[in-house]
Amino acid sequence: MPLFTKRLLLAASLFLLTLPVLAAAPADSAAFNVEAATQHYLNTLTPAQKASSDAYFEGGYWLTLWRELYALGLAAVFLVLGLSPRLKSWTQRLPTKVLPTLAYIALYLLLAHVLTYPLSIYDDYFREHQYGLSNQSFGQWLSDDLKSLAVSVVAGSVVILILYVAIRRTGRRWWVWATALAAIFLVVQVFVSPIYIRPLFNKYTNLPAGPVRDQILSMARANGVPADNVYLFDASRQSKRISANVSGLGSTIRVSLNDNLLNRCTPAEVQAVMGHELGHYVLNHIPKMLIFFVLIVGLGLWFVDWAFHRLLGRYGARWGISSIGDVGGLPLVAALFSVFTFFAQPGFNTIIRTQEQEADVFGLNAARQPDGFASTAMKLSEYRKIDPSPWEEAIFFDHPSGRTRVLTAMRWKAEHLQDK
Ligand SMILES: [Zn+2]
Secondary structure, eight states: OHHHHHHHHHHHHHHHHTOOOOTTOOGGGTTOOHHHHHHHHHTTSOHHHHHHHHHHHHHHHHHHHHHHHHHHHHHHHHHTSSHHHHHHHHHTTSSSSHHHHHHHHHHHHHHHHHHTHHHHIIIIIIHHHHTTOBOOOHHHHHHHHHHHHHHHHHHHHHHHHHHHHHHHHHGGGHHHHHHHHHHHHHHHHHHHIIIIIGGGTSOEEEOOSSHHHHHHHHHHHHTTOOGGGEEEEOGGGTBOOOOEEEEOOGGGOEEEEEHHHHHHSOHHHHHHHHHHHHHHHHTTHHHHHHHHHHHHHHHHHHHHHHHHHHHHHHHHHHHTOOSTTOGGGHHHHHHHHHHHHHHHHHHHHHHHHHHHHHHHHHHHHHHOOHHHHHHHHHHGGGTSOSSOOHHHHHHHOSSOOHHHHHHHHHHHHHHTTTOO
16 A cells, blocks of 8 residues: 555654754754744745735645536536537548547547636636736747647547557456556656657757856766756746756656746755756656556546446436447546546645655755755745645645745754754
8 A cells, every 4th residue: 555655654754844853963053943944934935925825826726626527517518418429420420440439539639628728728827827927928828738739639549549449359357458558658658758749848958058057967977867868948938937857768868947947046046956856867756656657547447447337327328328448438438537536636646745855855965955945945935835734735735835845954954064
């Protein structure tokens, strides 16, 4: 039960993080009060900034619920209002056995995306502007959205078609085979994403020469990360958020920092963030995450199989679905999978947040910039609530909160004050 164990460990670590006494702290750090230093950072946020940050992040909790209800409403449009049987009868006129299935899948993906526009335009465009986080005009937003729609319709149609061919051949144990296929697709997607998908939306370049680059590359070398694998990308095309990431797998793995980070942060802050990203790289977080994702997808597909067969007996005829291999059941499969992911979200969040906490600690050791790390954590409050309750953090946070991060940094600082 890795998920349960991880959550227990996290609960324990949260508890430890809130302990104010530093028993192992060296004598000369006695004057340095971790709690007071943490509070000092938290106080740099004005009440208005904190209110806006809380409202943005807490609104996200509700949006998760609205997105789920919207997804169920969408399934009702396809199944209860009869859009799905109509799509099936149009596409069945096409020749061969494969083409009708492929056409149905492509049309479903296209229509589902378009019908979700009222929510996605509010969520991704208006709300981001409302909180001053976006740099895009509506035209630019739509252009990016249409590009990702094209990628998901083309790639999604082929992937789902292969899944349906497999489902029709494997019978009741389809979900085991589908999980194996999903694992292959996930690995391929993560592998090709830095070369073929991300460059569709942003330009990736080498870091500009200068002391910041020298520091980052030196830290990369010290941790066994090849300098060729460090990139800069123009995230300011889309947003004001400061961020960095690790992407790819095997020969395509790379660390990328965004230009907002480079332009809005001090060299110490950039170094602190890059130390964190190098942590993801060195600790093999992407392959580990893929293993967790495949296990969760497998559990999700098992749930879909169980619920699908229960609903099929009762509503199959009314919704025009004959079996799990019938592509007309795709809206139901999608809705059931979305119900699963909705309830699995705290589990997903905890797995990701645990890796983030590991990368935080790695980054502090690699960059040795506790104040740079703490002040960056404060800057991230633009889009992440700074001081949630422990339960809120455990359920809704996919990264440690600002408070947890500042506290981790200040505790590290207290225990390493004597290091030079
Ligand atoms: Zn991270």
